[in-house]
Amino acid sequence: MEQPPEFVAQGESGKVCKLKRSLYGLKQSPCAWFGRFSNAVVEFGMQRSAYDHTVFYKHTNYGCVLLIVYVDDIVITGSDASGIEALKSFLGSEFHTKDLGVLKYFLGIEVARSKKGIFLSQRKYVLDMLGDTGLLGSKPCDTPMDQGVKLLAGKGEPFEDPERYRRLVGKLNYLTITRPDIAFPVSVVSQFMSAPTQTHWEAAVRIVKYLKGAPGKGILYADHGYIRVEAFSDVDWAGSPGDRKSMTGYCVFVGGNLVSWKSKKQNVVSRSSAESEYRAMAHVASEIVWISTEVWVDSEETLFNVSMSATTYATSN
Template sequence: MARILTLEDQLGGVRPRALPHPEPARGARGQPLDSITSRVECFIFPVVLCFGTLNDDVYMSQPPGFIDRDKPSFVCKLQKAIYGLKQAPRAWYKELCSFFLATGFINALSDTSLFILLHGDTSIYLLVYVDDIIITRNQPTAIRKYIDMLASRFSLKDLGNLSYFIGVEVTKTKTGILLTQERYITDLLTRHMMQDVKPVSTPMSSTAKLSLHSESKLDDATRYRKVIGSLQYLMLTRSDIVYSVNKLSRYMHCPTTEHWQAAKRILRYLGGTRSHGIHYSRNNVSSLHAYSDADWGGDRDDFSSTGGYIVYLGSHPILWSSKKQKFAVKSSTEAEYKSVSSTASEVQWVTLFYPSLESLFYLFR
């Protein structure tokens, strides 16, 4: 296994694992105690795509119910973006970005959805995902001014302390926060009628030898593709299924019965570990390090190799991936070096905004 160390030479690595769901921290009267997420708030824009200003000339037919009786053949020239317009997401982001930059925020170069405000002893971090916003700060009173400014410009709905964000559940604990997707897994199992199946201890059999032509093809591949697509979203918090899901994703164009059995095994594994997730402790060492690994010619169809990596900030996993290499290699050493190269690229990307991550880490201590 190849190991990459950056910023710290003497830091021992921690292997990735799924943690069980701990009980939320509670006080004497049963009320949740203040923790990290008490400093993290979530907001939503109810009509997000209607705010973007269009710079191009865009015309549309008169909508049903609003047709001018005197000029029914006329078209409308749009001044603002509307739902269904291809330019709407870009126009909305430009509008929002311009507002944040005008109010003193800076846009992170390595991640355009992250906005940072550092003014004196005040630190505010703002993360945008379409119409959802997460805001955190080091001083409770500092953020109110910016929230009021945001509400005066856009229609804004305050969802309170962060507990659920784009399918990820955020649970406060005595030692930090736990990110899980238990509700998403339950819905997935229910949708495919596997909520009461017998669980297994691993997502994939160690003796599985999958190939493109193994067993007979599925008559209808729609269900297989839906399951794999859903599992790919689960990889946000479940690094333990990354390799298995990546393996099965290679056969989405022509799945067989063996591939479908392997996909159901992952669902059975999730059924027994649906409360597992990633725990981020408030007591963490602020150092960056990574691990990489690769097999050699593991694919039975084209003999290409599979590489993987995981990047840690202290003991917290922040990036992970398992991906088939594009070309076959002549030795295991070459496969390892290709994996190391990919890992080094990811570490370099993280270092671009590492100072922001480091100050955000100290904000939560």
């Protein structure tokens, strides 16, 4: 621990903070913990990704090793089995660690393996959401959004509990990690967080009812025998009825597996459908460049092997 920048006591710049309570609970604890952990991992020989500071990687003669950290939960994967074991031993010598085995559950995401590949879902997360909203006994909807409803800001009776609306939409946003089929309706209801109306709440509830029809739906990652980056984009020109802005949607595949998707309103009003299409192409092109420069796309033969051998790791400090 050290004194915060720009708040150093006069004449006491060489002194450090003395802990009078446990590390957890202090505002500086996440930064201090991650700083110590990252320094230790870099000392082992890992490199920090320039695109995500929570991702570390190392290339060896036998493949590569990847490490992802979230607070004190760690996922280690790679195509170099001996390198993974060496990293586990190193972490065990530096921290109080516990090997939880093959990855099954991480941050609300359930991981299942079969001969077909790896399947990611958030079934428990969906069921908990249905319970929180009192919709466990409701009738499922066939579609996540009614095409005949145009949502506008300030139109309709204000919703009595805006905070409840924000909580629900926030949960739906996190659910889009494994449910690209709700990306568009969630992006629409996210536009009315400041002052939701009863109509907006009903639209969000409809998404939850749609999820009830198949709470275990998710994404399957399989070996398709090739590694190629592909992307598809589309746009709904002037699709927003309130400000006439266009809605961009795109998805990116690596080796036939969906790895990135988004549905978002464009920042400016396009004067033609061609202009809006070019803006959508620019968005997806930048996403392709980002994915193509990521560390795990550098080696064409290791991408699937890396994804198939993920394990969970947990630490305590």
